[in-house]
């Protein structure tokens with residue numbers, strides 16, 4: 001199979017490239033990535049050494065995307081490429097509309113023109129909006145979309161576009177909506193890597209509000225296994241929620257990091273919450289568990305230990321490689337910008 005992975009130089013995309021490579025070494029893998037502030041080709045160093053082909057470019061560039069489909073005749077597309085940082089979407093939604101909505105449309109049009117056996121859209125639990133806080137309620141796939149910020153609004157729009165191409169043109173689309181991922185390779189703009197890095201440097205950790213917001217955390221490699229299960233056994237036209245069944249308040253995740261690194265809790269600094277901040281996300285992932293037999297393999301304790309070790313060994317001043325068991329930092333010159341607050 002020829003597989004196009006978009007956004008494969010990003011956090012989840014890069015982890016998925018390795019998951020796919022390990023699970024299906026016979027597949028020919030192509031990555032297209034615009035290498036925005038959050039894309040880093042060095043994440044793919046070992047993948048490229050193992051035959052993955054990298055193309056620098058934007059998914060909303062119709063000429064480029066169509067020429068790639070024409071040349072390589074992809075069987076499967078997995079679309080991770082997106083602008084993803086909520087705070088950035090509040091400052092300027094334009095790149096979000098271009099990458100997340102127009103980019104998805106160009107990919108779907110290419111699938112329509114050149115044919116495909118599967119188009120898989122990576123979406124997010126954020127499209128459901130805020131989950132009722134003090135309740136047992138978890139969103140299921142049939143629940144109404146109710147995005148509260150420009151990022152999640154563009155993700156919801158792209159989900160609907162995918163479903164419309166399935167219904168109108170019969171494009172074999174599947175969609176997955178995942179909860180918060182953590183693990184190696186994430187940009188230090190994001191909550192867990194930012195806080196591990198700050199704790200290691202004895203810097204203040206800026207926590208939104210009182211840190212009471214709740215997120216359901218999933219180890220990034222478990223997300224990759226879920227995507228493989230959907231590609232192998234999922235039904236076209238279906239949406240699958242992917243959750244860790246692992247809800248934590250941000251303050252407790254912060255304390256876990258500080259305890260593990262043997263640092264004082266007074267590094268925590270409460271900062272003003274951002275507008276439209278969803279207090280809780282929670283998805284019901286019983287559909288993928290029952291129908292496709294997927295469930296998360298990594299406990300939060302195990303995954304966080306691996307993650308804390310990884311960010312302690314690796315920083316963006318140093319390069320890294322990430323086969324599942326091989327954490328081998330080497331030298332690089334890529335530096336990443338940090339924002340003042342966690343992205344949750």
Ligand SMILES: NC(=O)c1ccc[n+]([C@@H]2O[C@H](COP(=O)([O-])OP(=O)(O)OC[C@H]3O[C@@H](n4cnc5c(N)ncnc54)[C@H](O)[C@@H]3O)[C@@H](O)[C@H]2O)c1
Pocket residue numbers: 006007008009010011012013032033034035036037038039040057058059060079080081082083084085098099100103122123124125155177178179180181182187
């Ligand atoms: N991070 C999470 O916890 C989470 C949870 C659920 C869903 N998701 C979804 O998973 C996907 C990947 O998220 P991530 O956290 O790895 O994000 P990321 O920001 O780390 O990576 C995104 C990648 O897409 C690339 N990209 C952006 N715009 C592009 C464009 N127009 N054309 C080509 N490449 C482009 C970037 O260069 C980057 O490499 C996104 O679709 C996101 O909505 C993320």
